[in-house]
Amino acid sequence: MAIRTVVWNEFVHEREEAEVRAIYPDGIHETIAAALRQDPEIDVATATLDAPEHGLPQERLDATDVLLWWGHKAHGQVSDETVNRVAERVHQGMGLLVLHSGHFSKIFKRLMGTPCSLRWREAGERERLWTINRSHPIAQGLGPSIELPQAEMYGEPFLVPDPLETVFISWFEGGEVFRSGLTYRRGAGNIFYFSPGHETYPIYHEPAVQTVLRNAVHWAYNPVPAWSDVSNAPNVPVDKAPEPIEQRGASLHKDGEAGFR
Numbered sequence: 001m002a003i004r005t006v007v008w009n010e011f012v013h014e015r016e017e018a019e020v021r022a023i024y025p026d027g028i029h030e031t032i033a034a035a036l037r038q039d040p041e042i043d044v045a046t047a048t049l050d051a052p053e054h055g056l057p058q059e060r061l062d063a064t065d066v067l068l069w070w071g072h073k074a075h076g077q078v079s080d081e082t083v084n085r086v087a088e089r090v091h092q093g094m095g096l097l098v099l100h101s102g103h104f105s106k107i108f109k110r111l112m113g114t115p116c117s118l119r120w121r122e123a124g125e126r127e128r129l130w131t132i133n134r135s136h137p138i139a140q141g142l143g144p145s146i147e148l149p150q151a152e153m154y155g156e157p158f159l160v161p162d163p164l165e166t167v168f169i170s171w172f173e174g175g176e177v178f179r180s181g182l183t184y185r186r187g188a189g190n191i192f193y194f195s196p197g198h199e200t201y202p203i204y205h206e207p208a209v210q211t212v213l214r215n216a217v218h219w220a221y222n223p224v225p226a227w228s229d230v231s232n233a234p235n236v237p238v239d240k241a242p243e244p245i246e247q248r249g250a251s252l253h254k255d256g257e258a259g260f261r
Contacts, residue, residue, distance in 0.1 A: 005217055008054075075105050101197075123174065139168075170195065
């Protein structure tokens with residue numbers, strides 16, 4: 001069964017900026033989707049900010065195995081309802097790939113629980129991504145490093161939680177370094193943050209970057225059924241305890257009553 005994948009993009013810069021439109025005439029999402037379609041095991045669709053419910057209604061999310069998220073200019077326009085739906089699906093087991101300036105997206109900050117801030121510079125400088133562990137599934141088919149002739153600098157400190165794994169570390173021509181490929185798990189969902197992808201440079205046309213994205217979709221995919229009640233917090237009555245016990249002291253709730261939220 002193919003991995004059901006959705007590439008989400010604001011699709012704002014491409015419409016408003018001629019420089020971006022020249023590189024991504026059909027939108028960043030379509031360039032990424034075309035790269036993923038090179039893998040017959042990945043079934044790809046796209047969604048954009050201006051669609052009803054931002055293209056991510058509950059029914060569609062329920063049928064999505066891996067979601068890719070690209071955002072920059074319109075983070076604040078994403079509804080909290082959509083963020084809640086996406087976060088819940090990640091907790092249930094949907095994979096999430098957060099790309100480039102998506103570090104400041106509502107969904108990434110929600111799942112990380114930190115400011116996700118960093119240093120940055122737009123100078124079109126060279127970036128070299130060093131592969132930390134060449135045996136990692138996301139790094140398969142790559143050499144020791146990826147060389148990007150033009151990139152936006154992202155620099156440390158990067159205010160995110162310590163990751164499960166650091167897959168890539170970037171060095172920039174101006175001297176800064178950055179943890180540019182990080183993995184996380186939230187609930188049953190796998191998350192990969194990948195920093196290259198500034199819209200004024202043709203980074204998503206780079207074959208090595210496309211390889212990373214295809215590998216990351218496979219890595220993030222959780223083939224088991226969704227953990228549909230992951231957010232439930234059931235009140236277990238005294239008589240349902242695994243071992244016999246007696247009630248001691250007062251209780252704020254009756255048996256089976258919902259807890260405070």
